[in-house]
Amino acid sequence: MRRRDCRGADTGKDIMLELRNVSFSVLEENGEQTKEIIKNVSLTIGDNEFVAITGPNGGGKSTMARLIMGIEKPTSGRIFYNGEDITDLSITERAKLGLGFAFQMPVRFKGITVKDLLALAYGGKLSTSEACQYLSEVGLCARDYVNREVNASLSGGELKRIEIATILARKPQFSVFDEPEAGIDLWSFQNLIRIFDRLHKEMNGSVVVISHQERILNIADRIVVIAGGEVLEQAASEELLPKILSDSLACLTHHETMDAGKSIEEGGK
Numbered sequence: 001m002r003r004r005d006c007r008g009a010d011t012g013k014d015i016m017l018e019l020r021n022v023s024f025s026v027l028e029e030n031g032e033q034t035k036e037i038i039k040n041v042s043l044t045i046g047d048n049e050f051v052a053i054t055g056p057n058g059g060g061k062s063t064m065a066r067l068i069m070g071i072e073k074p075t076s077g078r079i080f081y082n083g084e085d086i087t088d089l090s091i092t093e094r095a096k097l098g099l100g101f102a103f104q105m106p107v108r109f110k111g112i113t114v115k116d117l118l119a120l121a122y123g124g125k126l127s128t129s130e131a132c133q134y135l136s137e138v139g140l141c142a143r144d145y146v147n148r149e150v151n152a153s154l155s156g157g158e159l160k161r162i163e164i165a166t167i168l169a170r171k172p173q174f175s176v177f178d179e180p181e182a183g184i185d186l187w188s189f190q191n192l193i194r195i196f197d198r199l200h201k202e203m204n205g206s207v208v209v210i211s212h213q214e215r216i217l218n219i220a221d222r223i224v225v226i227a228g229g230e231v232l233e234q235a236a237s238e239e240l241l242p243k244i245l246s247d248s249l250a251c252l253t254h255h256e257t258m259d260a261g262k263s264i265e266e267g268g269k
């Protein structure tokens, strides 16, 4: 049973998301040849499973996240969510089904306040105190931010936290975070971990976090290593993390990033 193999880690959970033989190619700059960025990837994410995706820069992790959210469409292969083929659905349609996404580089929206953005994510009216609650959860002094415009006056780290607050407001069944550690400098790393825990345990969601952080890889149920557009390896965190740390995976070259992450963590306490 091939499909079961793809589950890795014997999670015994129902499948929430499935990538079936997904490939993604783009035209090379010369406009003639195509470059295959994702190569025939088959992968499943279980219901209420916490999966960390890691691997070298340029390996295809962000592209895979964009394919899952519908920002890009596979060149071939299908994507299923709760058994439904969502390959041809738009980002909005996928969001309605319960998928949420935090970008590696959050977007700014001119003319929209932080409170508007949270209400949009929540899907209805939100009182100021409710909006403040979400902002406090990401470590922002809520009253200072609730009426601010989501524009260039916000720093990268502030934007990132606001984006994470919108994910909490949306309460997605399935969420993808692309390198959430980027730009959280002074915000305690512990808060980020707590948020994943909330989405995973309290809200019973499936959580996929693309990360190089040892702490995040450590709390995940399963680690998936993506390199060269392929799934290089996947296994339960306890099994794979020691291997990654001891560098037995030759193509993993992100130890420097991991070390940098440790100092973020220490600095944030």
Ligand SMILES: Nc1ncnc2c1ncn2[C@@H]1O[C@H](COP(=O)(O)OP(=O)(O)O)[C@@H](O)[C@H]1O
Binding pocket: 026, 037, 055, 056, 057, 058, 059, 060, 061, 062, 063, 064
């Ligand atoms: N739309 C695109 N056009 C051309 N090349 C792309 C496009 N999207 C991604 N790539 C390339 O595909 C590779 C994988 O990128 P990415 O998914 O961002 O990797 P990662 O997130 O693992 O660092 C990189 O070499 C990147 O330059």
Ligand SMILES: [Mg+2]
Binding pocket: 061, 062, 063, 104, 178
């Ligand atoms: Mg990336």
